[in-house]
Amino acid sequence: MTNKQYQEYATKRSETSPCIINCIKAFITGGLICMIGEAFKQLYLYLNIDSDTSLLFASLSIILLTAISTGLGFFDKIARFGKGGALVPISGFANAITSEAIESKSEGLITGVATKMFTIAGPVIIYGITASIIYGLFYYIFIM
Amino acid sequence: MNYLISFLIGGLLCIPAQILLDKTKLTNARILTLYVVVGVILGGIGVYKPIADFASTGATIPLTGFGYTLSKGVKEAVESEGFIGIIKGGLIATSTGISFTLFVALLTSLFCKSHTK
Numbered sequence: 001m002t003n004k005q006y007q008e009y010a011t012k013r014s015e016t017s018p019c020i021i022n023c024i025k026a027f028i029t030g031g032l033i034c035m036i037g038e039a040f041k042q043l044y045l046y047l048n049i050d051s052d053t054s055l056l057f058a059s060l061s062i063i064l065l066t067a068i069s070t071g072l073g074f075f076d077k078i079a080r081f082g083k084g085g086a087l088v089p090i091s092g093f094a095n096a097i098t099s100e101a102i103e104s105k106s107e108g109l110i111t112g113v114a115t116k117m118f119t120i121a122g123p124v125i126i127y128g129i130t131a132s133i134i135y136g137l138f139y140y141i142f143i144m
Numbered sequence: 145m146n147y148l149i150s151f152l153i154g155g156l157l158c159i160p161a162q163i164l165l166d167k168t169k170l171t172n173a174r175i176l177t178l179y180v181v182v183g184v185i186l187g188g189i190g191v192y193k194p195i196a197d198f199a200s201t202g203a204t205i206p207l208t209g210f211g212y213t214l215s216k217g218v219k220e221a222v223e224s225e226g227f228i229g230i231i232k233g234g235l236i237a238t239s240t241g242i243s244f245t246l247f248v249a250l251l252t253s254l255f256c257k258s259h260t261k
Contacts, residue, residue, distance in 0.1 A: 019166040026162035027155035030206070034154025035147050037201035042146065058201050059209075060244050067248040071256035084162030087172055088179060089154065089205045094245050096172065101253035113253050117246065120173045124207070125242065127177045128214050129234050131184035136218040136230030139188070144222060 022083055029082025033089040037062050059090050066094040071102065096120035146200065153195065153202030176207055183211020188219075213237045 040061040044054035069075040075095050079086040086092060097117050104116035161179065164170050170178075186192040192212040196203040203209050217237020221229030235242075 030158030031151035031155030132234035
């Protein structure tokens, strides 16, 4: 094994293990966020709200918690630990929008905050809607 | 039991994103977009509904759930209103989440300062 080969081997090995650890962290973080959501859902069910609305409220509660913790700078710490785990739940979406909004405050409320909010929300909403319209067309033509 | 299922499914859904983050150069925005589109597709072909029924918050809180809601909204709107439902359904179903996120984000930005510097 030449030096170069060894170096390639070494970097490869050192890349794999962080990925696995990161995956475990992401699993735990994402799981916990969903579990908090579940706790909210159970709370709303307990308050006699029907199950569909409880699910919706659970998502909204996570959004609210994320926005507040982003504002307080606390969510960054969760995101640094959980990475993908903090990104995938609705918290990632809420955090992306909120942090862009806060950081672009100096550029003004209209051209700064309101515009920058959509740097991440925009693609998500646009491609989500596009996909849903394509699906709707298929559904309308082939199934209805 | 509900908590455990929610934890497991929610956690599992995060792993592909982590692998993409580590192994590719995809940015957060791309991964989120990918998740939503995948959610629409999985919802459309009927794979996601059983998962959502089984895991509840574990499947609806991850962004694939957002995509699933889009597809579900379109499907229901097409069934009840026909052609116009194709355009209407998606945003109607997801309107609460989108409006609330934007509103809360704006409010937060008014009250909080940037922490990055």
